[in-house]
Amino acid sequence: MAENKTENKKTGKNDAGKNDSGKEAVLPPKSDFSEWFNSIIDIGQIMDVRYPVKGLYVWYPFGFGIRKRVYNIIRDIMDNSGHDETLFPLLIPETEFMKEADHIKGFEDEVFWVTHGGVTPLDVRLALRPTSETAIYPMYKLWVRSHADLPLKLYQVVNTFRHETKHTRPLIRLREITSFKEAHTVHATWEDAKNQVDEAVGLYTDIYKKLSVPVLISKRPDWDKFPGGDYTIALDTIMPDGKTLQIGTVHHLGTNFAKTYDIMYENAEGEQEYVNQTCYGISERSIAALISVHGDDKGLVLPPAVAPTQVVVIPVLFKDTTEAVMNACNKVVSDLKNAGFRVEMDASDARPGAKYYKWELKGSCLRIEIGPRDLEKNSAVLVRRDKGEKQFASLDGIVETVDAELKQMAEDLYTAAEEKMNAMIAPCETTEEVVAQIGKGVATLPWCGCEECGMKIEEETNGSILGTPNVETEIKKGKCPACGKEADQIVYIAKMY
Amino acid sequence: MAENKTENKKTGKNDAGKNDSGKEAVLPPKSDFSEWFNSIIDIGQIMDVRYPVKGLYVWYPFGFGIRKRVYNIIRDIMDNSGHDETLFPLLIPETEFMKEADHIKGFEDEVFWVTHGGVTPLDVRLALRPTSETAIYPMYKLWVRSHADLPLKLYQVVNTFRHETKHTRPLIRLREITSFKEAHTVHATWEDAKNQVDEAVGLYTDIYKKLSVPVLISKRPDWDKFPGGDYTIALDTIMPDGKTLQIGTVHHLGTNFAKTYDIMYENAEGEQEYVNQTCYGISERSIAALISVHGDDKGLVLPPAVAPTQVVVIPVLFKDTTEAVMNACNKVVSDLKNAGFRVEMDASDARPGAKYYKWELKGSCLRIEIGPRDLEKNSAVLVRRDKGEKQFASLDGIVETVDAELKQMAEDLYTAAEEKMNAMIAPCETTEEVVAQIGKGVATLPWCGCEECGMKIEEETNGSILGTPNVETEIKKGKCPACGKEADQIVYIAKMY
Numbered sequence: 001m002a003e004n005k006t007e008n009k010k011t012g013k014n015d016a017g018k019n020d021s022g023k024e025a026v027l028p029p030k031s032d033f034s035e036w037f038n039s040i041i042d043i044g045q046i047m048d049v050r051y052p053v054k055g056l057y058v059w060y061p062f063g064f065g066i067r068k069r070v071y072n073i074i075r076d077i078m079d080n081s082g083h084d085e086t087l088f089p090l091l092i093p094e095t096e097f098m099k100e101a102d103h104i105k106g107f108e109d110e111v112f113w114v115t116h117g118g119v120t121p122l123d124v125r126l127a128l129r130p131t132s133e134t135a136i137y138p139m140y141k142l143w144v145r146s147h148a149d150l151p152l153k154l155y156q157v158v159n160t161f162r163h164e165t166k167h168t169r170p171l172i173r174l175r176e177i178t179s180f181k182e183a184h185t186v187h188a189t190w191e192d193a194k195n196q197v198d199e200a201v202g203l204y205t206d207i208y209k210k211l212s213v214p215v216l217i218s219k220r221p222d223w224d225k226f227p228g229g230d231y232t233i234a235l236d237t238i239m240p241d242g243k244t245l246q247i248g249t250v251h252h253l254g255t256n257f258a259k260t261y262d263i264m265y266e267n268a269e270g271e272q273e274y275v276n277q278t279c280y281g282i283s284e285r286s287i288a289a290l291i292s293v294h295g296d297d298k299g300l301v302l303p304p305a306v307a308p309t310q311v312v313v314i315p316v317l318f319k320d321t322t323e324a325v326m327n328a329c330n331k332v333v334s335d336l337k338n339a340g341f342r343v344e345m346d347a348s349d350a351r352p353g354a355k356y357y358k359w360e361l362k363g364s365c366l367r368i369e370i371g372p373r374d375l376e377k378n379s380a381v382l383v384r385r386d387k388g389e390k391q392f393a394s395l396d397g398i399v400e401t402v403d404a405e406l407k408q409m410a411e412d413l414y415t416a417a418e419e420k421m422n423a424m425i426a427p428c429e430t431t432e433e434v435v436a437q438i439g440k441g442v443a444t445l446p447w448c449g450c451e452e453c454g455m456k457i458e459e460e461t462n463g464s465i466l467g468t469p470n471v472e473t474e475i476k477k478g479k480c481p482a483c484g485k486e487a488d489q490i491v492y493i494a495k496m497y
Numbered sequence: 498m499a500e501n502k503t504e505n506k507k508t509g510k511n512d513a514g515k516n517d518s519g520k521e522a523v524l525p526p527k528s529d530f531s532e533w534f535n536s537i538i539d540i541g542q543i544m545d546v547r548y549p550v551k552g553l554y555v556w557y558p559f560g561f562g563i564r565k566r567v568y569n570i571i572r573d574i575m576d577n578s579g580h581d582e583t584l585f586p587l588l589i590p591e592t593e594f595m596k597e598a599d600h601i602k603g604f605e606d607e608v609f610w611v612t613h614g615g616v617t618p619l620d621v622r623l624a625l626r627p628t629s630e631t632a633i634y635p636m637y638k639l640w641v642r643s644h645a646d647l648p649l650k651l652y653q654v655v656n657t658f659r660h661e662t663k664h665t666r667p668l669i670r671l672r673e674i675t676s677f678k679e680a681h682t683v684h685a686t687w688e689d690a691k692n693q694v695d696e697a698v699g700l701y702t703d704i705y706k707k708l709s710v711p712v713l714i715s716k717r718p719d720w721d722k723f724p725g726g727d728y729t730i731a732l733d734t735i736m737p738d739g740k741t742l743q744i745g746t747v748h749h750l751g752t753n754f755a756k757t758y759d760i761m762y763e764n765a766e767g768e769q770e771y772v773n774q775t776c777y778g779i780s781e782r783s784i785a786a787l788i789s790v791h792g793d794d795k796g797l798v799l800p801p802a803v804a805p806t807q808v809v810v811i812p813v814l815f816k817d818t819t820e821a822v823m824n825a826c827n828k829v830v831s832d833l834k835n836a837g838f839r840v841e842m843d844a845s846d847a848r849p850g851a852k853y854y855k856w857e858l859k860g861s862c863l864r865i866e867i868g869p870r871d872l873e874k875n876s877a878v879l880v881r882r883d884k885g886e887k888q889f890a891s892l893d894g895i896v897e898t899v900d901a902e903l904k905q906m907a908e909d910l911y912t913a914a915e916e917k918m919n920a921m922i923a924p925c926e927t928t929e930e931v932v933a934q935i936g937k938g939v940a941t942l943p944w945c946g947c948e949e950c951g952m953k954i955e956e957e958t959n960g961s962i963l964g965t966p967n968v969e970t971e972i973k974k975g976k977c978p979a980c981g982k983e984a985d986q987i988v989y990i991a992k993m994y
Contacts, residue, residue, distance in 0.1 A: 048639070051586055053588055058585050061581035061651065086557065087564075087675055088548075089554070091673065112623075116610040117607070118605065159587055163615050
């Protein structure tokens with residue numbers, strides 16, 4: 001009872017499984033993905049969409065619990081690969097922001113401008129960072145002097161802003177991106193920066209592996225690269241509706257920003273040279289991806305690494321045996337807590353069905369039920385959220401069993417998601433085949449590589465070229481359908497979020 | 498050598514102990530506190546003040562390392578006392594912001610306004626939050642329905658903005674407060690909210706205890722309370738120059754905001770009532786305080802709980818014994834790391850004096866030197882940063898010794914700081930005595946409690962009334978110097994930052 005009450009307080013809502021107006025909420029089937037997503041954001045208590053500004057949302061404490069764990073994973077991986085965390089200001093003076101021509105063109109339509117402090121107009125307008133190159137690089141000019149200062153690898157986790165005019169939605173398209181992890185590195189040579197790009201792609205793949213989210217990695221076509229960069233490698237995942245979601249980008253900036261912001265270093269021969277730079281980012285789309293890839297008709301399915309509740313223990317209570325069962329449950333809870341697991345007990349007087357419903361919705365990874373008959377056998381019933389099947393486990397060694405089940409679950413989630421993703425990719429040879437495919441997933445197509453053909457293909461298919469896979473695939477190359485020439489590469493094409 | 502190089506990269510600067518222009522920097526004596534503070538922020542690599550907007554600064558990775566640990570302490574204490582972390586948007590529509598009249602009056606002169614998205618003027622101007630009441634409480638109206646939802650205790654760590662026209666300085670007076678921890682709680686009754694205020698004061702005192710920072714706690718006079726609140730309890734510490742720094746505030750909001758934002762709950766009798774609220778905040782002034790209170794002429798003195806480097810191991814190398822000494826040092830480093838300490842080895846070829854200088858400046862808590870003669874005795878030299886005296890410790894049990902020394906250091910720092918603070922408080926009976934005292938510290942004075950006398954006292958002393966101590970003190974009451982009436986309270990008076 002007490003536990004249940006605490007739960008309510010945490011959410012700031014009346015009850016799990018009720019929606020914002022307090023009515024019993026019904027999650028639409030996941031096959032109706034768009035509705036399912038909107039609904040899980042609400043009744044799964046990820047974000048409240050009722051904040052009175054378009055494109056700005058409020059993290060519920062439960063959703064924030066997932067965010068916190070995802071970003072702890074990201075920070076760990078960044079810290080352990082020689083990046084240092086830092087923090088730069090949000091506000092960028094117009095004079096700095098306007099220095100890099102391509103960069104401006106890429107962002108000027110969507111920048112929020114601060115024009116007044118109190119009732120006083122500002123001398124220089126201030127941009128809310130849409131991304132931080134123009135805030136950070138003037139400082140890098142001051143910080144970098146010699147080759148001994150390189151590489152410089154910093155990152156920050158910050159809020160960034162885009163005045164989106166398209167349809168906004170939580171976690172995916174926002175006016176305030178609340179959780180942008182952006183890294184900015186500086187190197188002596190173009191080759192060093194290229195190696196950093198490769199390292200970053202590897203780190204991001206590792207991050208997504210920990211979230212059990214499979215990714216497609218490709219080099220974006222030139223017209224879709226980062227404004228002001230040399231080239232862009234992107235990570236996408238395929239959402240249940242077949243559209244792709246870009247969930248990470250890594251940019252080689254060459255010396256473009258170095259020239260704009262005059263960032264030079266003295267090389268070993270004592271000569272001044274422009275530095276080479278990279279930047280790479282990941283946002284709360286990472287959370288959109290893990291929710292969408294793993295969730296099901298019953299609600300959230302959360303990887304154990306980020307689930308706020310990894311294990312829920314449910315005592316099955318009958319009058320005469322209450323005390324013994326409660327003792328056994330308490331012991332399991334305390335043993336699991338001591339072993340570092342996130343455990344909750346649900347001893348509320350709700351019906352068992354209501355409890356299952358609630359904890360399944362919230363994506364608790366493992367349900368442990370203990371009743372008097374289980375206790376007689378010194379045993380418990382275990383139900384894994386992703387499998388839904390009952391199994392029996394001895395109460396001796398329950399900690400080891402839970403540990404093994406959660407590890408297995410993380411692996412199984414990844415494997416299942418990867419299989420599902422691969423099944424959604426189909427090799428195509430003509431634009432007609434692409435049109436038929438990209439309603440359902442990703443198409444691959446031979447492409448000669450020229451922009452004109454690329455544009456033609458996008459127009460004919462009404463899809464977007466994600467780019468060229470950055471690893472060799474076994475998919476055979478063929479003729480570019482736009483010009484008929486033999487193509488030396490294939491590209492992914494999809495409908496993009 | 499390698500270690501030293503890594504260090505350089507981390508800072509993004511050429512060398513510790515050199516200032517921004519690469520020249521050998523000299524820290525002014527702490528007796529010249531204002532200069533000392535500016536200098537330690539720079540050469541101590543806390544923040545870079547050269548960002549091209551007034552009042553906005555850049556966290557160096559080293560400074561960010563301190564910040565991260567301070568905020569981990571704050572988060573732990575909040576989480577363990579039943580608060581849940583959450584995140585609300587930065588941008589507040591003018592329509593919501595302008596609802597609470599007193600609140601507006603308190604903030605309207607210093608709010609930054611966003612007026613444009615891209616080139617398009619916004620329909621409704623958006624305020625950068627100076628604090629989040631007006632962002633959060635419209636949502637609380639939606640979230641709170643019944644007494645079972647109460648208490649609701651949430652907090653967030655966010656950036657907030659004030660268009661300061663006064664002299665700005667890092668950590669103390671900023672236009673972007675990068676690290677505002679603000680809590681917002683909702684309760685059924687005024688008394689419940691009062692108890693929450695008391696709890697919060699206790700939690701904040703605990704936080705500062707962990708930073709070894711002593712605090713003065715007082716109830717602010719009415720004219721200095723939070724705009725829109727019932728009353729304010731504040732935590733101040735005394736800076737080395739005798740001025741006080743407000744480092745935490747706790748506000749009882751009564752039903753004022755509830756009435757403005759229509760936040761009601763159904764009580765146990767089924768009647769609708771306005772909720773009572775509190776809010777309380779702590780910012781990066783916490784870091785200004787710990788740096789200022791503990792630092793000395795040699796640089797930073799950091800409490801072990803937040804020092805990025807708790808222990809530095811320095812091998813004393815001579816040709817024939819290099820290997821044995823390095824082995825011993827490596828073992829100490831790895832034993833300490835395994836025990837969870839933050840340790841660095843400085844095996845660079847800098848002179849010993851240069852190494853001491855560098856690590857003292859950076860506030861490393863404990864220096865361990867091992868040379869061949871120490872090794873013969875299976876011993877090491879230990880120097881605690883705050884004491885500066887050499888002591889010898891056996892290499893057996895070095896982990897336990899380090900653990901004990903760091904714990905003792907945290908205690909000693911607190912005791913020393915508390916003694917220093919208490920010595921800076923003097924009881925006064927006349928405004929002349931106050932004038933003489935508040936150049937050096939805090940004065941206490943009897944006060945009848947009426948605003949007119951309060952204003953007169955502030956005017957005559959050119960000081961600020963911090964407020965009435967919220968615990969009984971032994972300082973005897975007397976006559977209010979402004980009206981001559983017998984006073985039933987004393988107040989703290991000081992020059993405030």
